[in-house]
Amino acid sequence: MDKFINVKDIKDNIDFVNLAITLKCINAKSKEDMLKVCNEGKFTFENLTSNIQVHSDIVNSIDENNIGQKLEGDALITNVKNVPLLIFTADCVPIAFIDKKNKAIGLAHAGWRGTYDQIGKKTISNMVSKYNSNVEDITCVIGPSIGPCCYEVSKELIEKFNTILTNKGENFYIIKESKYYLDLWKINELILRDAGFKSENIINLNICTSCKCDSFHSYRKHDKTDERIGMILEIK
Known part of the structure; x- marks a missing residue:
């Protein structure tokens, strides 16, 4: 049984990283499960590093001195080889950042709070300041x-996002049968483009965890499950 998926566009075009996303048969919060994923996917398990996620905009920089430490935060960045970064999601948006020129990487966990606080843009800013990254290379x-x-x-949450997206000129929600549906993908894309990203450098897998709950953990569809999807990214 497959335990994870590789991102084909990354695997084919960016050869210095390893990126995988775990499937429903794996609980990324389980060390035993992640050992299986790391062994099969050729990740360096002993250096696996994740955050204590708190729905914040905190970005933690990982170097030789804090590998494996669990810090509060919702994004991780590093330029150290053989240090797999790991974030946990189960409906929230996982975002990977790969700097092809400076060989640096980042992961962000963007629920609606992290998205509202623009954690994607803050992850990029930290990569720029720490590793001299350029948005055009990411x-x-x-x-x-x-x-x-x-x-x-709720309509109130739509209105909350409207305060930061009023000038974007694109819809970030839809209305069906008088109910509001938020588009976190679109909002994060708008935030990234506002940070200088070109559309061609943003790969959206367009996989809905609620629709594909047979393949991925979904907090909403699986009765507030405490099991998690893992997005894992490592510089080889």
């Missing part, structure tokens, strides 16, 4: 997460 991957087809929210 490829971004938006992984499996709840799509606008399924993410029903």
